[in-house]
Amino acid sequence: MKTLKVMLVLAIVLVSSISYSQDTTAKIQSLPIDKKTNCYIRYFYFPNIQAYFDNLKMVYYYKENGEWQTAPELPKNYGGYSLYNKARVTINDYDDDNPYEYLSVHKKMYPYNSKGRFANATVGAE
Known part of the structure; x- marks a missing residue:
């Protein structure tokens, strides 16, 4: 159960960092x-x-x-x-x-x- 929680937290952090990176890339390309x-x-x-x-x-x-x-x-x-x-x-x-x-x-x-x-x-x- 502990491993599942850790994996879930890591997945959320990874997805949010990818989303931020894509958003920043899209913004800079619009400049x-x-x-x-x-x-x-x-x-x-x-x-x-x-x-x-x-x-x-x-x-x-x-x-x-x-x-x-x-x-x-x-x-x-x-x-x-x-x-x-x-x-x-x-x-x-x-x-x-x-x-x-x-x-x-x-x-x-x-x-x-x-x-x-x-x-x-x-x-x-x-």
Whole structure:
């Protein structure tokens, strides 16, 4: 009886992990691909708050107390900032899981501009 319970639990875990994997694969394949870099266009960078939005996981990456956090919405101290509010830069050559590793590159390439204007609306991580 114990063996049957263990097998049942393992089967449930296996099925749920396969389902999650298939769901993630389907989502990433629906993202647009940059023809030059052959990367999924997964992230937006917001220069004025130095944060990112992940189009795959639908979460924001932002710093709070010196630590990177993820959440579906930005905290209230960001003043209700949203995906479609203010200036954003499309990250077109990075589609891994930690865009904030390139924050220093993005800050140099796209410094905050209060008018939201950039010479080029895409950025490449080096």
